[in-house]
Amino acid sequence: MAEAKIIDGKAFAAGLRSRVAQGVADLKKSHGITPGLAVVLVGEDPASQVYVRSKEKALVELGMNSFDHHHPMDMSEEDLLVLIAKLNADPAVHGILVQLPLPRHMDTTKVLAAIAPEKDADGFHVVNAGLLATGQKGAIVPCTPLGSLLLIRDTLGTDLKGKRALVLGRSNIVGKPMAQLLLQQDCTVTVAHSRTADLPGECRRADILVAAVGRPEMVRGDWIKPGACVIDVGINRVPGAEPGKTRLAGDVAFDEAKLVAGSITPVPGGVGPMTIACLMLNTLTAACRAAGAPVPAEALA
Missing domain, CATH: 3.40.50.720 (NAD(P)-binding Rossmann-like Domain)
Structure with a gap:
């Protein structure tokens, strides 16, 4: 038996990014809207810093707005929840991502639940999980x-x-x-x-x-x-x-x-x-829904 076909995720992700970039350009042209993702990082975990930088770089490359919120480890949970509430209310922010893990003094479940489901770029909110589990339209998928x-x-x-x-x-x-x-x-x-x-x-x-x-x-x-x-x-x-x-x-x-x-x-x-490429896709999907524009075919849910 011949060896398996090696699935090239890097190549597929590059193609998906290209399609997302075109979708961003189309949304700007048709509705005057630039998709924006707020990336919230609390603390100085080295791996998290690397992930966040790669996400922020990808946003800029695809023509989106990147709203960076980097805070020290001793930020209070209350202050983080206040920040999320502000981002929920900001029409320029279509997606919110809180980089995990959070510091130990914060309740991850409570923080993620504070994100508006329609702006939950990671797809972790219980509302999005419920929509996906019940097969309803409108879920943002992890x-x-x-x-x-x-x-x-x-x-x-x-x-x-x-x-x-x-x-x-x-x-x-x-x-x-x-x-x-x-x-x-x-x-x-x-x-x-x-x-x-x-x-x-x-x-x-x-x-x-x-x-x-x-x-x-x-x-x-x-x-x-x-x-x-x-x-x-x-x-x-x-x-x-x-x-x-x-x-x-x-x-x-x-x-x-x-x-x-x-x-x-x-x-x-x-x-x-594919994970970062799909984060870009989710941000575009959220922006399209906010504008009443058709969502990308790859969104699936």
């Missing part, structure tokens, strides 16, 4: 699951009816919304997790396997159904070949899996680039 589904549809085609899909992981950020998106595509969906009995057997039945469990190379090659589409959401730092060096690894043992799967995302270069 970026990583949305990006994963776009890669699946690009690889397998838009008709996924009847395919068996297994989502490994049940987080509110990836696992649960991923399952809902696949259900909406008429897949037969199983959600598996650390307490699933016969996890390898469950995986072997899946035509589509989405791994989002946060355990490096947990899914072995012999867990995979021959010809399956494997989407590896995991980003784990593990020891590298040289002493003291590290490398990135997914939740799937890539070298084993590519010998069995029909298609597979690499780590890095697979789902990762």
